Amino acid sequence: MNTNLSGRTALVCGSSQGIGLASAIALTQLGCRVTLFARDPDRLAQAKNALAEVDDAHHDTASADFHQPESVLGAASAAMERAGGAFDILVNNTGGPPGGPIAEADGQAFLKGMTSHLVNNQNLARLVLPGMKANAFGRIVNITSTSVKCPIPGLGVSNTVRAAVTAWAKTLAGEVAADGITVNSVLPGFTDTARLASLFDAKATRQGVGADQVRDDAIASIPMGRLGTAEEVAAAVAFYCTPAAGYITGTVLAVDGGRTPAF
Numbered sequence: 080m081n082t083n084l085s086g087r088t089a090l091v092c093g094s095s096q097g098i099g100l101a102s103a104i105a106l107t108q109l110g111c112r113v114t115l116f117a118r119d120p121d122r123l124a125q126a127k128n129a130l131a132e133v134d135d136a137h138h139d140t141a142s143a144d145f146h147q148p149e150s151v152l153g154a155a156s157a158a159m160e161r162a163g164g165a166f167d168i169l170v171n172n173t174g175g176p177p178g179g180p181i182a183e184a185d186g187q188a189f190l191k192g193m194t195s196h197l198v199n200n201q202n203l204a205r206l207v208l209p210g211m212k213a214n215a216f217g218r219i220v221n222i223t224s225t226s227v228k229c230p231i232p233g234l235g236v237s238n239t240v241r242a243a244v245t246a247w248a249k250t251l252a253g254e255v256a257a258d259g260i261t262v263n264s265v266l267p268g269f270t271d272t273a274r275l276a277s278l279f280d281a282k283a284t285r286q287g288v289g290a291d292q293v294r295d296d297a298i299a300s301i302p303m304g305r306l307g308t309a310e311e312v313a314a315a316v317a318f319y320c321t322p323a324a325g326y327i328t329g330t331v332l333a334v335d336g337g338r339t340p341a342f
């Protein structure tokens with residue numbers, strides 16, 4: 080099975096920690112040269128050191144706030160020039176929208192979520208697609224959520240934004256398939272990261288219980304009886320990027336310990 084990504088370049092968004100960083104490390108392990116993209120320059124520098132421990136292949140960093148799409152596009156364009164004028168792989172990822180009942184979310188919350196996810200995905204895809212087409216190879220992987228199979232109560236804005244991203248990805252997949260470019264999404268279940276800890280804390284505050292109680296309840300809902308790790312989600316991201324996955328496009332893959340009650 081060909082999982083070799085030597086000579087390939089990747090732009091991995093939301094990659095200073097959590098699932099994004101684990102994905103960047105997994106791609107590095109397969110030989111890829113990675114540009115890490117997030118906001119915090121100090122965390123990005125630490126993340127770059129983590130990549131260098133795997134393979135010191137001139138990895139790069141780029142910094143922008145995904146709530147500001149023009150800054151994102153500007154930083155990504157500059158990084159693409161530094162990477163040689165093209166990215167072979169784009170991993171779309173950023174912080175998830177805040178939780179809370181959908182009936183209490185205002186219009187701004189939806190605009191913010193759509194901007195930081197859907198609009199950046201579209202802008203970044205348009206940036207990288209010409210180079211991918213020229214090389215007859217491209218991989219776009221979106222990190223979304225199992226809510227695209229079964230909406231998660233209390234994550235109304237996120238459920239809505241993830242569904243939009245899934246429809247976007249499926250449409251794009253059909254348009255670029257003949258150019259050797261695949262577009263797929265990975266759906267993390269409960270994955271042990273800073274994002275999950277903050278969601279558990281917020282839910283505990285809303286319900287007036289301890290965060291440990293919320294965590295235990297979450298684990299009780301997972302057939303495998305444990306949270307997932309960022310590395311387990313990253314393995315699915317990296318697989319989609321390999322030559323071996325070249326005939327898989329327009330799909331979603333849940334990495335959730337069996338939790339989602341849907342096929």
Ligand SMILES: NC(=O)c1ccc[n+]([C@@H]2O[C@H](COP(=O)([O-])OP(=O)(O)OC[C@H]3O[C@@H](n4cnc5c(N)ncnc54)[C@H](OP(=O)(O)O)[C@@H]3O)[C@@H](O)[C@H]2O)c1
Nearest residue numbers: 093094095096097098117118119144145174175270272274
């Ligand atoms: N963990 C889970 O259980 C789970 C489950 C389902 C879906 N997800 C989704 O999967 C994605 C990754 O989750 P995670 O758990 O890895 O989250 P995380 O640990 O909080 O990491 C988020 C990453 O995105 C970056 N980021 C956040 N806001 C940003 C912004 N405005 N602009 C640019 N970069 C930003 C962060 O770096 P900076 O702060 O330095 O910018 C960080 O590198 C999220 O969309 C999350 O909602 C997670």
